[in-house]
Amino acid sequence: MSSINILLVEDNPGDILLARIAFEKSRFEINFQVATDGEEALDFLYKKGKFAGVETPDLILLDLNLPAKSGSEVLADLKSDEELKVIPVIILTTSQAQWDIIQCYKLHANCFVNKPFGFDSFDKVVTCIEDFWFSVVRLPKN
């Protein structure tokens, strides 16, 4: 696989930075993109406005607690879109509520991951995600 496109949908600048740093150390070549709210994420995916010409991501990391349009609403939207539904979506959230977990899987999230505490654990989770999704798993070609 050459360059991998990741879209992180996250409003907390601290989490964005943590993820950016963790993915920078990756053994893969990663094109890391960020949308800071649900509307922006959908604009990015539909390549609307300033996002005209962006590459469709290979993997989406989606926070649940987003301003205005929530993560689960974004998830529902893109999993009901014929073209976007094939992109794996990893929910990355602090929520440990059973209700959130069940709802996300019902909406066809590909997996549900809790934001780890501490950089070391964050780094470990990012490495796991990379190993599984970019090495173990075969993804559809864009």
Add this chain to the structure above:
Amino acid sequence: MDPEWKHPVKILILEHEPDDIELLQYELRKGGLQYTSQVVQERRSFEAALRDFRPDIVLSDYVLPDFDGASAFYSTGEIAPDTPFIIVSGTIGEENAVELIKAGVTDYVLKDKMFTVVTKIARALKENREHKEKKDQEEKLAKYAHELERSNRELEEFAYVASHDLQEPLRMIGSFLQLLERKYQGKLDEEAHEYIHYAVDGAFRMKRLIADLLNYSRTNREFTLEQVDIAAIIRDVLKNLAASIQDSGAMILVDEMPQLTADPDQMLRLFQNLIGNAIKFRKEGATPVINIHARRDDAHWLFSVQDNGIGIDRQYAEKIFVAFKKLHNNARFEGTGIGLAIVKKIVERHGGKIWFESEPGQGTTFYFTLQPTNV
């Protein structure tokens, strides 16, 4: 007359026969009653008097030319509820009277026994006052109970939301401090790394405290009862504690365990906390031996978890069940000190009691009761 009665009794009289009115007034005076009265004859003036005169009691004839006692009673209930209502009649039959009293009329006086009227008024007023006092007290009590319930709920919600929202910024502190530590390894002097180490350690401990606080507040919020096999619960606990059982070489002996109605998650936490503590607070150099028993009493199951650990000094008997109260520093025994507070809350939530017996240096036995069936 009721000694509690301080002002002249205001009597509203619904009567049209002048002779009857006179007889009634005569009996009232003769009875020594301090009173003021208003006499009316039909609906409009009766209802107006209920509003304006505000009687303490109503004396009403049963049959009137264009009104009647039953309707008057109904109006009283609408306009001045809880006002005692006595029918004064010569024609009312025993049967009618019983019906009226069933419907809520206070009493009745037959015209040929008019001399009983003052006694009946006195009794009606006394009963009415007692009834009002009881009702006031019940209302007050209900209000307090409601208020308490509301403030408890609010407190729990607060603890839950606060601990939830506290986690976010703390995660930032912990993560970036750790990043600082990793990224500047070798570039900062030892002192700087020591400072960072304490800050990271503090953030991680704070995280545990918050997680425990969330757990604690969840004990009341989430509660589902079902048939629980305690033996199976203990098997799960032993699986969860496998690492510390192996490290300590603990021997755990489990008696025959019952099935009961309880919250399964809470039962797991209850036994896990107690057995975990028994392993954790072991004596140096001795193999931990833990006995778990259950015995059926008349009303409940009595459980015991006995260890041969360091024991608990009697003077801390009250303190050990307090949230975040620890008897040892973190270097000796790690933990936030929430375990027994949760244990106590779980037992009490299930209608039981918990206590312990201990000999410092010899061991501790925790006892708790659980109901065989919970509602």
